[in-house]
Amino acid sequence: MTMANTLGSGRAIAALASLALLSGCGKPDTPPAAPAAKATDLITYAKGAPELDSIQTLVASSSPLPISDDMNARLGVDESETSRVGAPIAGRVTRLLADIGQAVRAGQPLAYLDAPDIGQARADLLKARADNDRKAREMDRSRLLYSGGAIARRDLEGAQADAAASSAELERARLRLGNLGAGSGDSLALTSTVSGYVVDRQINPGQQITAGQGPLFTVTDPKKLWLTVDVPETSVSRARVGExxxxxxxxxxxxxxxxxxxxxxxxxxxxxxxxxxxxxxxNPDLALKPEMYARARLVTDDGRRAIKVPNAALFEQGMQTYLFRVEAPGRFRRVPVKVGERGDSVSYVLEGIKDGDRIVGEGALLLNAQLAGD
Structure with missing residues (x-):
């Protein structure tokens, strides 16, 4: 075989090998995703791009500029609209009529106790009534005898004093039984002094209750709450009643x-x-709950206003603070802003965006990283 024939055969074999290799390679299932179009401060995604799922947008709104940093606070019930119901005497729970979340009226029975002291209070009232009737008759008789000269004035005054004492004892026994809120027999009704909702219950059927135990029920109006704020002494001069x-x-x-x-x-x-x-x-929608922790700030509308944005929307680059403004669906522009006040969760922007602009909240750092080519 000549040298030329040998070289020709080698080229043919190489060509066949290359063709076999290409025929064994399959095409990719899906084309690679098109990269986001980027400019210096602008990044654009195609409609339906997966990156958009991790980007949260919101409308920037203006509000009065706060005059204090964030402070610790706690929500609680409005004590002027709250009744904590206890048991004035010992007894056993026989009926439970109210549960947590139930609306109740002032004076409505929440539960009944079988209380032996109720029987004693009823007996005291009957005894006081009988004694009062007897002393009243004795006073009338003494007055008649005195007018006829049969007894001395001292005896009449003694009968009058006994009648007054028995009348006072009758009133005490009547008030005692009334204050206990007694039902029929030896039962004691536990009632609330205010109308509202039962927010706590520490009582169960058959439970033995001791005198003074409580609170067994807490009734309040959860649409009215108190916020207690711990204000640093350096900032308390800025707080004003009515603000x-x-x-x-x-x-x-x-x-x-x-x-x-x-x-x-x-x-x-x-x-x-x-x-x-x-x-x-x-609290009209009952979203807030008593004992929730909060972060509060003093606000006074003195004419100074700023755009309130979540801290997740802001990021630093060098000495400048930025956020992303939404210019169109999938189109985001990085803009420099000037921040006036910073809080734990929100900050107040003085310059760079205006009221009503759509901005990026969660996802701003991701956008900035992709804009930088990371």
Missing amino acids: MIEFDVPAFPDRRFQGRITQIGLAVDPGTRRVQVRAEVS
């Missing part, structure tokens, strides 16, 4: 609530160097 206070709770991070200051403490806690400030809060 608004703004707060948020961990259960609803996207909601902002308000209350109105009704009382400012008169002393500083020596351990914490804080003053307790109380505000009344309206």
